Amino acid sequence: xxxxxxxxxxxxxxxxxxxxxxxxxxxxxxxxxxxxxxxxxxxxxxxxxxxxxxxxxxxxxxxxxxxxxxxxxxxxxxxxxxxxxxxxxxxxxxxxxxxxxxxxxxxxxxxxxxxxxxxxxxxx
Numbered sequence: 001x002x003x004x005x006x007x008x009x010x011x012x013x014x015x016x017x018x019x020x021x022x023x024x025x026x027x028x029x030x031x032x033x034x035x036x037x038x039x040x041x042x043x044x045x046x047x048x049x050x051x052x053x054x055x056x057x058x059x060x061x062x063x064x065x066x067x068x069x070x071x072x073x074x075x076x077x078x079x080x081x082x083x084x085x086x087x088x089x090x091x092x093x094x095x096x097x098x099x100x101x102x103x104x105x106x107x108x109x110x111x112x113x114x115x116x117x118x119x120x121x122x123x124x
């Protein structure tokens with residue numbers, strides 16, 4: 001099982017980025033996938049989650065509602081986090097993670113595999 005997060009970069013405030021979480025070694029649509037972020041000196045924060053395809057629910061933390069969207073492409077075994085209207089406070093390393101149980105909603109009981117992280121920097 002592997003998760004590969006990508007798509008981070010440097011963007012100006014108000015800009016957009018789309019993060020990708022490419023999964024291998026398991027069938028993506030059977031599991032919840034979460035996005036987390038960790039800024040320097042801060043605790044890791046749950047940003048978003050998309051449940052297994054059977055459930056179909058999504059979750060966004062209040063600070064990103066209306067700006068971020070999570071989606072999945074099962075054919076590509078990839079989950080996306082579309083981030084619009086980015087703010088300096090969104091600067092962090094973003095990680096994706098796989099929910100433990102099959103058919104899970106958000107949040108899953110726990111996350112058992114994590115990607116390596118991709119840096120997002122929002123600065124003028």
